[in-house]
Amino acid sequence: MSLLEIDDLTISLATTGAPRVLVDGVSLTVDSGQMVGLAGESGSGKTVTALTALGFVPDGATATGAVRLDGEDVLTMSKKRLREVRGTTVAMVFQDPMTSLHPMLSVETQLTEQLRVHRSLSRRAAKARAIEMLELVRIPNPSKALSAYPHHFSGGMRQRIAIAGALACEPKLLIADEVTTALDVTVQAGILGLLEQLRRELGMAVVFITHDLGVMNVTTDELYVMYSGRVAERGGTRQVLAAPRHPYTRALVDALPDAQNLGHPLVAIPGEAATPERRPAGCAFHPRCAFAEDRCRTEVPELLPIGAGRVLACHVDPFAPADGSATGVLLDGRIGS
């Protein structure tokens, strides 16, 4: 049994017209200690998908399918059970540490409250644990930091504090939603290294959500590329990035800046990202895809295995290798080194 099993999850928002489908039949598994990446543009449903692991479903939306956390379906859990699971089995770190910490509560309160609730620790024991957590995320002078407030810290430090808070009760699974996006590039590397180290030391699984594929490569074992609420491609992170098979993944990789294509313009993906309000029929990516055929405009491509543990949802599969191996056309070493 995997730690997290999302099975054919569909989330739709009832509107006056046709229901808006935010997530369309996504399946995803995360094993203990595994780091799984979820990539895609904003509106691809990656965050909505991951948030269901905590039992968060957008206001007014209905979710079908199953989201099994340690074998228990989160979608059918009682409110009480949900609050027990949150923070202890699954925890979350949010995108913007400037807003995810409470500006009027001390760091101590924000690090100890979940320990007092879930573990019934005394004030002193919780404080000792909080200091331990701050040391773990490498906040200098932890006991002094406890009495401070979030506005005393920089963005990177705040994100470390947020991570310390999420990990206080030793969750088995951490959902990290664009945790480096709001930070300076130099700080990003520190946070990524920290997450990687914590995962190894604590043996927890991480679902890492980002739109930045460059970040993915450093950290994740398994990569899901999502487009318009569906999984476009899945596989080992290195293989997927080294030899993307879906035209969308390929385009994302091509849009990455790196040292080799300095001086050359970046290749932007033409057209606009599909949104839940305006999702093209068939393969949602077809209006932006250079390889689209007639079938792509009418038929939703199925996710099919393409060997080496990879799956792909593309009718055309333009980057399939001639010899039929899973590798695909290698990119000129830009990624994966």
Added chain:
Amino acid sequence: MFARFVLKRVGAAVLLVFGIVVVTFALTALLPGDPAAAQLGDRASGDPAIVEAYRKAHGLDQPLWTQFVLYLVHLVQGDLGTSLQSRNPVLSDLAQFGPASFELAVTATAIAVIVGVGLGILAALRANGPLDHTLRVVSLGGVSIPIFWLSLIAVFLFSTQLRLFPSSGRLNPGETPPNHITGLYVLDSVITANWATLGSSVAHLILPALVLAAPMVGLLLRFTRSSMLEVIGNDYVRSANAKGLPAGLVVRRHILRGALVPVITVLGSAFASLLAGTVLVEQIFAWPGIGSYAYRSASNLDLPAIVGVTLFVAIVFILVNFLVDILYGLIDPRIRTS
């Protein structure tokens, strides 16, 4: 750091008081209506010699700035002049009527905070439900129903018809007030263990306090609701929920804490309208407080008393806003440390 924050506020408050003194003085100087004429009556004010003597005796013939300096000197000595109407020093009049108004205002504010903030929280947690819609009408009513009308209806309904509460005064006629300790009858009768007087003073207090609280309830309800809803949408509330904290704790510690700052700010200005309301309410309920005193002074053009009341009310208002500022700093660490 907090001491410096408080000190800054004290400085600002002192400056404000001085400003108020200047303005009240200027107003009396500019006010139409000759106090000498008003005080001397029709026949005496017809005689220029009497008017002149009166003006001289009261320093009204001096240049304006001399009058101001004189006024300041007296003020510092606690001399607010003598009420032309009661013939008592204005300060002792204020000391006599102040506690009654204080008792009324504090009770009304307490009611307004408990009811207004409480209902505001409920409305926010049940946003757009039937309760929320009902409370919207309640709050609109509280804000927009004129207080004199509400007073009359309250008296008619609860005093005349239902006979639940007395309609006027602080005690029944013939009852002796409790020993003067604080001047607040409710508090004094508790201190002196005078239970009969306690019951009577509470019964007298309820109706005017409720009426006075009504606009404040409306205002606080609306502000608490909208402020709560704004905070509920914040990332840090989602963080708190993601930690699996009990719903009650999330509301109390995370949502309310964030929502309270604007509510407290409003409380300061709501208190101003409450002070204005006391004039009407005290008049209707025959409550012997500053409001009644102000009304009598104004209708008799009792200038020293008017100035005294204005100054008193302004200082109370500044004091309340000072407290609001301090409270603000206590709740939000960003305010006191930056």
